[in-house]
Amino acid sequence: MKSAIEPLKNYILCHHCDLLSELPTVTDNHKAICPRCHTGLATEHRHMKKNTTIYSICALIMLILSCCFIFIDIRVMGIVNNLNILALADTLYQDKYLSLTVLFLLLVLVIPVLCLIFQIILCSRLPLSKFRQRDLLKWYGKLHDWNMPEIFMAGVLVSFVKLTSYGDVGLDQAFLPFCLFIVFYLKSYIIFSQRDIWNQVAKNYIGDTPLVSGKTGIDQNIRLCLCCHSILPANLARCPRCKTKGQLRERKKIQWTIALIFTSLLLYIPANMYGVMNTVFLGSLSSSTILDGVIYMWQEGDYPVALVIFAASVIIPVLKIIALSWLCYFALAAKNKTNVNCRKMNKLYKMVEFIGRWSMIDVFVVSVVSALIRNGEMMSVYPYIGAIFFASVVVVTMIASHKYDPRLIWDNVN
Ligand SMILES: [Zn+2]
Numbered sequence: 525m526k527s528a529i530e531p532l533k534n535y536i537l538c539h540h541c542d543l544l545s546e547l548p549t550v551t552d553n554h555k556a557i558c559p560r561c562h563t564g565l566a567t568e569h570r571h572m573k574k575n576t577t578i579y580s581i582c583a584l585i586m587l588i589l590s591c592c593f594i595f596i597d598i599r600v601m602g603i604v605n606n607l608n609i610l611a612l613a614d615t616l617y618q619d620k621y622l623s624l625t626v627l628f629l630l631l632v633l634v635i636p637v638l639c640l641i642f643q644i645i646l647c648s649r650l651p652l653s654k655f656r657q658r659d660l661l662k663w664y665g666k667l668h669d670w671n672m673p674e675i676f677m678a679g680v681l682v683s684f685v686k687l688t689s690y691g692d693v694g695l696d697q698a699f700l701p702f703c704l705f706i707v708f709y710l711k712s713y714i715i716f717s718q719r720d721i722w723n724q725v726a727k728n729y730i731g732d733t734p735l736v737s738g739k740t741g742i743d744q745n746i747r748l749c750l751c752c753h754s755i756l757p758a759n760l761a762r763c764p765r766c767k768t769k770g771q772l773r774e775r776k777k778i779q780w781t782i783a784l785i786f787t788s789l790l791l792y793i794p795a796n797m798y799g800v801m802n803t804v805f806l807g808s809l810s811s812s813t814i815l816d817g818v819i820y821m822w823q824e825g826d827y828p829v830a831l832v833i834f835a836a837s838v839i840i841p842v843l844k845i846i847a848l849s850w851l852c853y854f855a856l857a858a859k860n861k862t863n864v865n866c867r868k869m870n871k872l873y874k875m876v877e878f879i880g881r882w883s884m885i886d887v888f889v890v891s892v893v894s895a896l897i898r899n900g901e902m903m904s905v906y907p908y909i910g911a912i913f914f915a916s917v918v919v920v921t922m923i924a925s926h927k928y929d930p931r932l933i934w935d936n937v938n
């Protein structure tokens with residue numbers, strides 16, 4: 525006879541609104557959506573393991589190819605400079621911007637490569653112990669939000685337009701492999717199901733009380749493990765599946781979010797006061813802040829680039845700080861919550877999570893432009909300290925939104 529707990533693997537507790545749903549049979553390429561907050565709960569892809577492995581391997585091959593060739597070249601005053609992805613990191617390192625070098629290497633190369641390798645190992649038939657699988661899944665969960673090759677690509681395209689004001693720019697052999705790397709990496713990421721692999725490690729419900737779909741977890745005295753999405757009795761401090769500690773609600777983490785919002789506000793001041801880029805032209809040095817860059821591009825007639833940089837570097841960080849503050853207030857102190865305004869706040873949180881990382885575009889633009897324009901005293905561009913402060917604002921606000929527990933939005937709804 526089958527265990528009574530066995531069919532419960534089809535239950536899923538929404539990580540945004542805490543509603544328990546019973547998953548119907550999700551057909552190929554379809555997504556199960558939470559009926560309360562409309563957050564995606566699960567997707568189904570036929571041959572998930574095989575397809576994830578194929579796309580991950582293709583992505584890795586394309587990345588290796590794009591590291592072997594030249595990415596962009598530029599001719600300024602008769603001198604040709606070209607850029608290879610690895611040389612970009614080396615240039616930043618030579619300029620003694622170790623923090624920018626590390627950030628670039630981690631976000632664009634190291635973390636994506638690690639995530640792809642983890643995907644391949646977890647989908648392979650290697651005889652991994654449950655402990656190894658668990659450790660790999662935990663690391664994968666921690667790292668995958670920090671993948672940014674597609675944002676780097678957007679930064680390269682913005683730089684391309686910006687560089688045309690310095691000289692003749694051309695895209696080279698590494699451009700196409702890098703585009704294909706991003707397509708394959710995104711495809712593998714969409715197909716890969718952490719939920720399926722976690723369910724292989726252990727079942728997703730530890731408890732003996734029957735579950736009722738359509739009711740919240742807090743009403744049934746159960747909670748979600750935020751690491752492996754296992755359903756646990758509310759009083760169980762450590763998840764038996766992933767060994768992560770947790771609570772019914774992560775109220776203390778909201779204090780972290782508030783502290784990090786203040787930190788990002790403090791960092792945002794020097795990020796705008798100091799230059800992000802220093803330009804040497806015929807021996808004279810000038811420094812330009814984020815806003816100087818936007819105004820310069822606008823005056824030059826490059827309106828789309830000016831708007832992209834203005835949106836990514838000014839509007840998004842400011843809106844993100846305001847939105848996170850509002851979310852903290854709503855979670856902790858709002859009265860008269862209704863389903864409609866909770867859904868609006870949940871949408872705001874999803875937007876903050878999605879859009880926040882795109883602010884990194886400007887940091888990548890500064891890195892690419894400064895690595896390409898190097899003609900000594902004649903015409904050179906160097907990154908400056910403002911870029912580090914700005915990158916810190918993006919990283920700190922990303923951590924702040926990760927610390928936020930969206931289930932607090934939905935508690936005590938009238
Ligand atoms: Zn939900």
Ligand SMILES: [Zn+2]
Pocket residue numbers: 749750751752753754763764765766767768
């Ligand atoms: Zn867990």
